[in-house]
Amino acid sequence: MTSKKARNSLVIVSLVFVAFLVFALARDIHLNGIHIYTLGAIAPDLALPGGAMVPIRIILEVDGMSIFMGIIWATVSLAAAIFSLSHMARETGQTRFYTLLLLMVAGCFGMILTGDLFNLFVFLEIASISGAALIAFRTRFADAVEGGFKYIVISAVAGLMFLFAVGLLYGQYNSLNIGYLANVMQYGTLDMIALTLFLISLTIKTGMVPLHMWYPDSYTVAPANITAMLVITSHACMYAVFRICFTLYGITLDATTVGWIIIIIGLLTMFVGVTMAVFQTDVMRFMSYHAISQMGYMWMGVGVGLAVLGNPEALATYGRDAISGGIFHILNHAMYKPLLFMTAGALFHRTGTRDLNKMGGLGHNMKFTLILYIIGTLSIAGIPPLNGFASKFLIYESVYQFNPVLAVVAMLVSIITLASFTKAFQSAFTGPQLPEYKDVKEVPKPMLIGMGILAAGIIFTSIFPGLIVERIVKPATDALINQAAYVNGIMGGMP
Amino acid sequence: MMEYIPLNFPFLAAALLVGISFYILIFKRNLIKLIMGIGMLASGVNLFLVALGYRAGGNAPIYTDVPEGPMVLPVPQALTLTSIVINVAVLALMLTMVILIYRHTGSLDSEKSRKMKG
Amino acid sequence: MLSKIVRTVANQLILFILIFGLYVIAHGHLTPGGGFQGGAVIVSGVVMLLVAFSSQELKKSLRERLLSITESTGALIFSILAFAGIGTVFFYNFLVGTPIFGRIPATGPGPGNIWTGGFIPLMNLAVGLKVVAGLSAVVLAMALFSSGEEIEE
Numbered sequence: 001m002t003s004k005k006a007r008n009s010l011v012i013v014s015l016v017f018v019a020f021l022v023f024a025l026a027r028d029i030h031l032n033g034i035h036i037y038t039l040g041a042i043a044p045d046l047a048l049p050g051g052a053m054v055p056i057r058i059i060l061e062v063d064g065m066s067i068f069m070g071i072i073w074a075t076v077s078l079a080a081a082i083f084s085l086s087h088m089a090r091e092t093g094q095t096r097f098y099t100l101l102l103l104m105v106a107g108c109f110g111m112i113l114t115g116d117l118f119n120l121f122v123f124l125e126i127a128s129i130s131g132a133a134l135i136a137f138r139t140r141f142a143d144a145v146e147g148g149f150k151y152i153v154i155s156a157v158a159g160l161m162f163l164f165a166v167g168l169l170y171g172q173y174n175s176l177n178i179g180y181l182a183n184v185m186q187y188g189t190l191d192m193i194a195l196t197l198f199l200i201s202l203t204i205k206t207g208m209v210p211l212h213m214w215y216p217d218s219y220t221v222a223p224a225n226i227t228a229m230l231v232i233t234s235h236a237c238m239y240a241v242f243r244i245c246f247t248l249y250g251i252t253l254d255a256t257t258v259g260w261i262i263i264i265i266g267l268l269t270m271f272v273g274v275t276m277a278v279f280q281t282d283v284m285r286f287m288s289y290h291a292i293s294q295m296g297y298m299w300m301g302v303g304v305g306l307a308v309l310g311n312p313e314a315l316a317t318y319g320r321d322a323i324s325g326g327i328f329h330i331l332n333h334a335m336y337k338p339l340l341f342m343t344a345g346a347l348f349h350r351t352g353t354r355d356l357n358k359m360g361g362l363g364h365n366m367k368f369t370l371i372l373y374i375i376g377t378l379s380i381a382g383i384p385p386l387n388g389f390a391s392k393f394l395i396y397e398s399v400y401q402f403n404p405v406l407a408v409v410a411m412l413v414s415i416i417t418l419a420s421f422t423k424a425f426q427s428a429f430t431g432p433q434l435p436e437y438k439d440v441k442e443v444p445k446p447m448l449i450g451m452g453i454l455a456a457g458i459i460f461t462s463i464f465p466g467l468i469v470e471r472i473v474k475p476a477t478d479a480l481i482n483q484a485a486y487v488n489g490i491m492g493g494m495p
Numbered sequence: 496m497m498e499y500i501p502l503n504f505p506f507l508a509a510a511l512l513v514g515i516s517f518y519i520l521i522f523k524r525n526l527i528k529l530i531m532g533i534g535m536l537a538s539g540v541n542l543f544l545v546a547l548g549y550r551a552g553g554n555a556p557i558y559t560d561v562p563e564g565p566m567v568l569p570v571p572q573a574l575t576l577t578s579i580v581i582n583v584a585v586l587a588l589m590l591t592m593v594i595l596i597y598r599h600t601g602s603l604d605s606e607k608s609r610k611m612k613g
Numbered sequence: 614m615l616s617k618i619v620r621t622v623a624n625q626l627i628l629f630i631l632i633f634g635l636y637v638i639a640h641g642h643l644t645p646g647g648g649f650q651g652g653a654v655i656v657s658g659v660v661m662l663l664v665a666f667s668s669q670e671l672k673k674s675l676r677e678r679l680l681s682i683t684e685s686t687g688a689l690i691f692s693i694l695a696f697a698g699i700g701t702v703f704f705y706n707f708l709v710g711t712p713i714f715g716r717i718p719a720t721g722p723g724p725g726n727i728w729t730g731g732f733i734p735l736m737n738l739a740v741g742l743k744v745v746a747g748l749s750a751v752v753l754a755m756a757l758f759s760s761g762e763e764i765e766e
Contacts, residue, residue, distance in 0.1 A: 037702075037703075038702065039702065039703055039704045040702060040703075040704040040705055040706065041702055041705075042701065042702070042705075043701070043702070044702050118574060118577075122577060122581070125581045125585070129581075129584055129585060129588060132588060133588060136592060136595070139595055142596070142599035142600060145592055145595045145596055145599065146596060148592055149526075149589065149592040149593070149596065152585060152588055152589055152592070153529065153533065153589065156533050156582075156585045156589075157520065157533065157536065159581075160533075160536050160537060160540050163540050163544075163578060164513075164540050164543065166574075167540070167543055167544045167547055167574075170547065170570075170571070170574075171547040176570075557643070557644055557645060558643050558644070558718075558722060558723060558724070558725035559643070559644060559722070559723075559724055559725060560722075561722045562722070563721070563722065576649070580649055583748075587751050590755065591755065591758075594755070594758060594759060
């Protein structure tokens with residue numbers, strides 16, 4: 001038994017150490033600007049050695065937006081690892097489970113912190129392969145293996161299309177570095193084809209609406225904490241879309257057309273997601289349809305900002321606030337959606353079923369889970385004291401100035417979200433206590449600690465929303481809009 | 496004879512491979528045929544990456560038995576090698592999952608072995 | 614289990630395949646080749662043995678614990694070599710200039726010198742170990758799994 005304790009403590013200690021390093025780096029970047037790191041050179045920031053014109057070697061480049069995603073991922077992966085100490089305790093092969101979990105953490109961090117297009121592809125594939133193996137981990141369930149198979153097929157096709165687009169850009173400009181490509185990009189026909197391939201391949205992985213059929217099937221059958229980590233992986237693919245649209249192409253692309261395409265994607269995603277979620281009976285499937293619908297808010301907010309990118313006074317009036325709203329919604333969603341998935345996992349851990357028709361009256365026994373579920377529901381529906389309201393209000397008031405119809409649809413979707421979550425709450429927790437659940441106890445302590453970390457983050461953001469927006473979200477927005485700072489980090493002021 | 500083959504013939508071959516593999520992914524129902532389609536898509540993209548590195552009059556970047564003259568950069572070959580390694584891992588994972596699905600449901604048809612609807 | 618002729622020929626051929634695979638791994642910094650390519654050649658030899666003898670016979674020689682330890686050793690050597698130059702930068706080639714693998718080669722074509730390249734030949738060996746152990750374990754596990762038996766933890 002000592003080897004089991006050693007393995008568990010190694011995993012938790014290394015994740016705590018990584019979280020500490022990420023927070024230290026965040027403080028350094030907010031004080032000192034963009035940092036780069038060249039792998040294998042004489043000194044870490046020597047991107048152009050010996051007077052070369054083109055940056056050589058793989059360069060990692062971290063600015064405000066990258067470290068924002070890094071903070072989210074460090075927190076959620078620590079909470080998910082603590083949750084799995086007792087949720088997966090009855091499975092065999094646990095050493096392999098923790099190996100795959102640490103591989104997935106490394107893959108997603110590589111995707112967030114890199115400044116090189118091919119490096120992004122390699123880490124995207126690492127995160128996809130380990131994610132698919134983790135979804136199909138409990139091989140005694142037939143639908144778990146089917147969900148994992150769908151995930152790996154979609155990820156393989158998306159990754160290969162991404163590689164095709166990287167090959168197109170490499171053949172024209174002979175470099176793979178994002179900063180250098182942003183400097184020499186001319187928007188020809190081949191670059192338009194490459195942009196289309198990039199957008200399609202990355203938005204398939206985030207669950208965009210015409211191609212979202214695989215998303216509920218895969219996220220329902222995974223263990224609950226793995227679904228929490230996979231939601232953040234799809235956020236990282238959304239981050240890759242923003243990096244390509246704002247930093248790699250920048251002013252040269254046709255901002256109005258691409259911005260409107262992203263806005264229409266956001267509208268469809270919001271609406272279809274929430275209408276499919278209303279009549280589900282499986283609690284994890286219900287929550288994954290809501291995850292699709294909340295991504296639509298982020299697409300819409302940042303799409304409005306992209307559509308006015310070439311228009312300086314509209315950008316200063318409401319464009320910056322729209323992008324800030326979208327990015328703040330990423331932060332809030334990354335805190336309440338994993339919490340909701342973990343409460344569904346807690347229900348499954350104690351009752352052995354995911355069907356809402358069979359559960360009932362569990363609020364008498366599982367009091368802490370009830371409180372955490374209420375915090376998550378109030379946050380996702382946008383009820384005033386909690387943080388969901390702050391980010392949704394920022395999106396409503398800036399999108400309304402762009403086009404009023406979008407804000408009205410967004411408010412309607414929010415109302416339907418609240419209605420469906422109330423129905424799920426009533427059928428799972430309230431009501432008379434059923435005889436087969438009479439001696440169901442509360443979930444074990446590690447699961448409560450994991451959920452408690454996320455709930456503490458929600459309450460902190462609800463009490464000080466202005467502080468979070470000033471210190472974390474505003475530097476991320478400025479880093480996205482300011483393409484010249486990213487290029488100067490690599491080229492060092494050369495023309 | 497060599498001048499009758501147009502210079503962008505490798506790119507046409509890569510486009511043909513990608514097109515056929517998309518037809519397979521959309522219209523075929525057998526799970527093993529899906530995996531073969533993904534392998535064909537990988538071959539098409541790898542052929543495209545290698546064909547990008549051709550420079551007229553260049554030589555291979557190796558040491559032994561190569562004529563004098565400028566050498567091409569080895570970057571596209573490194574990209575292709577990394578892509579091949581990743582595809583080996585993805586194909587191994589997909590084949591293992593098909594074995595497990597066959598054990599649970601007894602059929603390789605993707606319509607009969609689906610259990611989740613709605 | 615195939616016939617006696619096939620088993621005898623496979624027993625003789627595996628030696629040549631092993632030597633060729635080690636040649637491809639060891640000369641990765643001079644000729645086309647390297648860690649993954651040489652490892653895949655050796656694994657094709659293992660697959661030939663798997664087809665000639667049945668998977669039950671091969672399970673007695675290639676035990677699962679040995680393969681797992683070899684694979685982890687390869688990954689650990691790779692990480693230690695990458696972290697060894699952390700005083701300068703991560704992945705810094707600290708063996709250039711030292712007598713072990715560190716000579717600077719002449720520019721242009723000619724017979725290459727095997728004592729060049731820094732820590733790249735050592736990393737090729739580590740990757741070759743990992744690929745041989747990993748892919749053999751995958752192939753053996755699939756063969757055992759299809760014939761109805763499971764591999765333990």
